[in-house]
Amino acid sequence: MKARDILTANVITVGVDAPLAEIADLLVRNRIGSLPVLDAHDRVAGVVSEDDFLRRIETGTERRRSRLAEFFTSDAVLQQDYVRSRGLRAGDIMRTDQPRIGPDAELAEIADVLERHNIHSVLVVEGDKLVGIVSRSDLVRAYASVADTRAQPTEGDRAIREALLLELASQPWGRRLENTIVVTDGIVHLWGQAVSPTERAALRVAAERIPGVRTVQDHTTLTGPASFVE
Numbered sequence: 001m002k003a004r005d006i007l008t009a010n011v012i013t014v015g016v017d018a019p020l021a022e023i024a025d026l027l028v029r030n031r032i033g034s035l036p037v038l039d040a041h042d043r044v045a046g047v048v049s050e051d052d053f054l055r056r057i058e059t060g061t062e063r064r065r066s067r068l069a070e071f072f073t074s075d076a077v078l079q080q081d082y083v084r085s086r087g088l089r090a091g092d093i094m095r096t097d098q099p100r101i102g103p104d105a106e107l108a109e110i111a112d113v114l115e116r117h118n119i120h121s122v123l124v125v126e127g128d129k130l131v132g133i134v135s136r137s138d139l140v141r142a143y144a145s146v147a148d149t150r151a152q153p154t155e156g157d158r159a160i161r162e163a164l165l166l167e168l169a170s171q172p173w174g175r176r177l178e179n180t181i182v183v184t185d186g187i188v189h190l191w192g193q194a195v196s197p198t199e200r201a202a203l204r205v206a207a208e209r210i211p212g213v214r215t216v217q218d219h220t221t222l223t224g225p226a227s228f229v230e
Contacts (some may be wrong), residue, residue, distance in 0.1 A: 138180050
């Protein structure tokens, strides 16, 4: 199984000039921990996460050093801290050294990256173009989907998944960011959240209509009315 088999493709992104207030609102409303930052050519420039809001002058949490510590700290580091605690745009605080993987990365490689860098999710890119994101939750869902059968996705399974993703992307209710789709041996596994039995039924019907689908296993949890608008 590879990154392309479990990644989340409908990713919220921001531009390098996006205001931090807008980014903070997106993180809170969509209940996500990070956002990819794209440049003017839609290339991945970096990532802004919740961690980047920890040291802010507005909340009184900016990094403070003693006079002695400042003396032994380079100007470059002090300047960087100043920008990160006072900057107002994504480009001021984003991390540019976050790891990235390709769509054909094996799950073992993804697990190594997440563990080694102690991160919750990793960007999937082709060249400099964003393809999607794989999170720790996606790996757990992948395991649960294949634990009993040991089946691995075939090209037919991947075609089913792509067709279903396209169908859901065309529906205003079908772009829930925290949901995951895993397809093995013609079986569609639906993971994530649904706000109503009606949404669950719509997800099931969308999957059942894709040619090649043998059956649909619904692992979604009901969460009640959505608390945000995408």
